[in-house]
Amino acid sequence: MKTIFIFFILIGFFQAQAKTTYPDPKNFPEVTAVLTHAPNVPPPTKRTKPARVKVDLETKEVTMRLADGVDYNFWTFGGTVPGPMIRIRVGDYVEFNLHNHPSSKMPHNIDLHAVTGQGGGAEGSMTIPGHSSKFSFRALNPGLFIYHCATAPVGMHIGNGMYGMIYVEPEKPLPLVDKEFYVVQSDFYTKGKYGEKGLQPFDMEKAIKEQPEYIVFNGNVGAIAGDNALRAEVGEKVRIFFGVGGPNITSNFHVIGEIFDKVYSEGGTKVAQENVQTTVVPPGGSAIVEFKVDNPSTFILVDHAIFRAFNKGALGMLKVTGEKDPMIYTGKQSDTVYLPEGQATQTLPAAKAPEKILAKNLEERIAAGKIFFTQNCKACHQEDGNGIKGVFPPLAKSDFLLGDRKRAIRTVMYGLDGKVTVNGNEFNGVMPALGLDDEDLANVLSFISNNWGNSAKEFTPAEVKAERKK
Ligand code: HEC
Ligand SMILES: [Cu+2]
Numbered sequence: 001m002k003t004i005f006i007f008f009i010l011i012g013f014f015q016a017q018a019k020t021t022y023p024d025p026k027n028f029p030e031v032t033a034v035l036t037h038a039p040n041v042p043p044p045t046k047r048t049k050p051a052r053v054k055v056d057l058e059t060k061e062v063t064m065r066l067a068d069g070v071d072y073n074f075w076t077f078g079g080t081v082p083g084p085m086i087r088i089r090v091g092d093y094v095e096f097n098l099h100n101h102p103s104s105k106m107p108h109n110i111d112l113h114a115v116t117g118q119g120g121g122a123e124g125s126m127t128i129p130g131h132s133s134k135f136s137f138r139a140l141n142p143g144l145f146i147y148h149c150a151t152a153p154v155g156m157h158i159g160n161g162m163y164g165m166i167y168v169e170p171e172k173p174l175p176l177v178d179k180e181f182y183v184v185q186s187d188f189y190t191k192g193k194y195g196e197k198g199l200q201p202f203d204m205e206k207a208i209k210e211q212p213e214y215i216v217f218n219g220n221v222g223a224i225a226g227d228n229a230l231r232a233e234v235g236e237k238v239r240i241f242f243g244v245g246g247p248n249i250t251s252n253f254h255v256i257g258e259i260f261d262k263v264y265s266e267g268g269t270k271v272a273q274e275n276v277q278t279t280v281v282p283p284g285g286s287a288i289v290e291f292k293v294d295n296p297s298t299f300i301l302v303d304h305a306i307f308r309a310f311n312k313g314a315l316g317m318l319k320v321t322g323e324k325d326p327m328i329y330t331g332k333q334s335d336t337v338y339l340p341e342g343q344a345t346q347t348l349p350a351a352k353a354p355e356k357i358l359a360k361n362l363e364e365r366i367a368a369g370k371i372f373f374t375q376n377c378k379a380c381h382q383e384d385g386n387g388i389k390g391v392f393p394p395l396a397k398s399d400f401l402l403g404d405r406k407r408a409i410r411t412v413m414y415g416l417d418g419k420v421t422v423n424g425n426e427f428n429g430v431m432p433a434l435g436l437d438d439e440d441l442a443n444v445l446s447f448i449s450n451n452w453g454n455s456a457k458e459f460t461p462a463e464v465k466a467e468r469k470k
Pocket of ligand 1: 373376377378379380381391392393394395398399400401402408411412416417418419420422427428429430431432434444445448
């Protein structure tokens, strides 16, 4: 498109009549753009003709929550991350006013990917604190576009939160749906590790290495989860305007338990695919996804590079309420004992589990417990019993384990969650209940209490059983 345009300009030197002419916007009706904060989407323009659209956007540096107990000095458009969503129509002539709040420490500008012109508007909108800039552009191409600050160092302005989206409706607008949402994924680089409390400064080195501590939807961990979840009713059609601000990380956008009926991939105007599980969206890119919600459920929005979802924050929720339809999904229908072929099928009708060899003394108990530990506990607590710092507590020399026998029995018997302190370090994870019988419990407890320098009396099945009855 651009090359054709340049070509036309060149031709224009020789033949003035070859230049494309656009209508003068002074005769267009004047409207003020409705800007919305994520996850809200501005209403359709419902216009069939171009307008002169006035947009006012303020840049502001604000300290806000990045995660529970974690604050960050965000640089923003409109005081939020992402910045407000703008919705216009192809052919509109946009008068863009960028105001940089007097409290800002930095100059800012805006590069809208919807703009055909120098720097996408960046050059026409460079604004020092306490000033306003104005430039105008014609929306030549429809689609869903990212906008971002492009002031040097660009990576730092984007890395601190300066992006949002502008949707340019095509001449033939998208069909109406019941719910529209605005979701932007981005990555943050803090000096402290994920979850480290306090006001966290930006870490340039991690940003250059593309090693974010946080990858989030809509600017902070949990922005669209729990009480802030997106909501819809069974039977409704949902459209998500999804974008990636970056600065670095490409999203593998997926909604657990749903299938995208349609994807306008790369934010373009065509349905590129139907019946899609995961769509890839690069930094500075977007996609529009649509699906009908058929069953009540909490659908989980993730970046399917899945550690990002469960360990870095890229997790959102769409809570759908309404009537269940077992013709689509039943939920769990039964849970029965599974006996693999050959094990019990050909013997007696009343199948008996193989006789268990019981430990006769502490030595045998520790030996059996060691095997059990290797198969069931080692993955988390590690072979050396030291666990993993901040995630899985140590068993070696654990004051929690060795300080209270009954509590130790209950922990392994029933599992544990919530905050616990082990050797002065706090953990807030989930220790699964593994459903062990008294013998296995006694064995594994005897092993972990008499290994890695630990020492304790033998745990017997009788002692364990006494705790189970309570
Ligand atoms: C999926 C990972 C996982 C597995 C498997 C697991 N644990 Fe844990 N365990 C944890 C976590 C996480 C905690 C801390 C729970 C919390 O924060 O509330 C914990 C806590 C404990 C504690 C108390 C805290 C301490 O360090 O003394 C004991 C004892 C323990 N586990 C023993 C076991 C034994 C024995 C097994 C195997 C039968 C086992 N765990 C299997 C994750 C696991
Ligand atoms: Cu900026």
